[in-house]
Amino acid sequence: MTVARCLTIATSVSGGGAGIQADLKAFAAAGCHGMSAIVALTAQSTVGVRAIHELPAHFITAQLDAVTEDIGVDAAKTGMLFSAPIIEAVAEWLAPTRFPLVVDPVMVASSGARLLREDAISTLVHLLFPRATVITPNLPEAEALTGHRGSRRELAERLHEMGAPAVLVTGGHGDQAVDHLFDGREHHEIPMVRHRVPATHGAGCTHSATLCARLALGDDLLGAARTAARVAADAVAHGLVEIGRGDGPVNVLHRAFRPPASPTAAPDPLTE
Numbered sequence: 001m002t003v004a005r006c007l008t009i010a011t012s013v014s015g016g017g018a019g020i021q022a023d024l025k026a027f028a029a030a031g032c033h034g035m036s037a038i039v040a041l042t043a044q045s046t047v048g049v050r051a052i053h054e055l056p057a058h059f060i061t062a063q064l065d066a067v068t069e070d071i072g073v074d075a076a077k078t079g080m081l082f083s084a085p086i087i088e089a090v091a092e093w094l095a096p097t098r099f100p101l102v103v104d105p106v107m108v109a110s111s112g113a114r115l116l117r118e119d120a121i122s123t124l125v126h127l128l129f130p131r132a133t134v135i136t137p138n139l140p141e142a143e144a145l146t147g148h149r150g151s152r153r154e155l156a157e158r159l160h161e162m163g164a165p166a167v168l169v170t171g172g173h174g175d176q177a178v179d180h181l182f183d184g185r186e187h188h189e190i191p192m193v194r195h196r197v198p199a200t201h202g203a204g205c206t207h208s209a210t211l212c213a214r215l216a217l218g219d220d221l222l223g224a225a226r227t228a229a230r231v232a233a234d235a236v237a238h239g240l241v242e243i244g245r246g247d248g249p250v251n252v253l254h255r256a257f258r259p260p261a262s263p264t265a266a267p268d269p270l271t272e
Helices: 019-029 057-070 085-093 118-131 139-146 152-161 203-216 221-237
Strands: 005-013 033-044 051-056 075-080 099-102 166-171 178-182 187-191
Touching: 005 019, 005 057, 005 203, 019 033, 019 051, 019 085, 019 203, 019 221, 033 057, 033 085, 033 099, 057 085, 085 118, 118 139, 139 152, 139 166, 152 166, 152 178, 178 221, 187 221, 203 221
Parallel strands: 005 033, 005 075, 075 099
Antiparallel strands: 033 051, 166 178, 178 187
């Protein structure tokens, strides 16, 4: 294949800022063909989540079978999975596969809404962590998953002990702006730029989707993590602060955005 094929197994976000919508934008920005298997739907905007609707397991599996049997997958990621039955269906389908898998343990929305049921946490840990190539919790998620407060290094080691082959604790929260990668043998700190822009909705999705895309393109884990940190920070820096009344969406496709031409402007040679 000349185009890498990336699959997101996650939830639709109606406001377009996070979830599969953010994942597909990040795949496109990385030069990959993006596919999706939607596990749930949210009625969600920049200010909150109004409702969540789960899709039945047989339909989730049907989506996964459809895209893989026809198109194939070079790497995949999971995002918001919401419930134990969804996680069980996804884990069963993933069990015989061998492509790289990024597990983003999405637990709480930037608006504060819970996106993973309390009774689904152990299912996520026991069924999906061992299958992952890497998991990508942010600092609050890493603390919630381990039940421990500590440094990113300590949290990464604990999550590895819980079954994740590699752990990338992202640096968007806390005092230090640094991603911490533990590959099971070595620790790597990846400095990142933290932009004080009120448009971070979808930053975590963009980070994990970019990581997935770079693995699909053949990068090693450390190289993919470095690129993901840079791309996610850049997407925040160019975030769409004017969109919505809450925290605006990140903008990973900002280079494709062009302001509308003035009626009196000279013709654009690229479009004329």
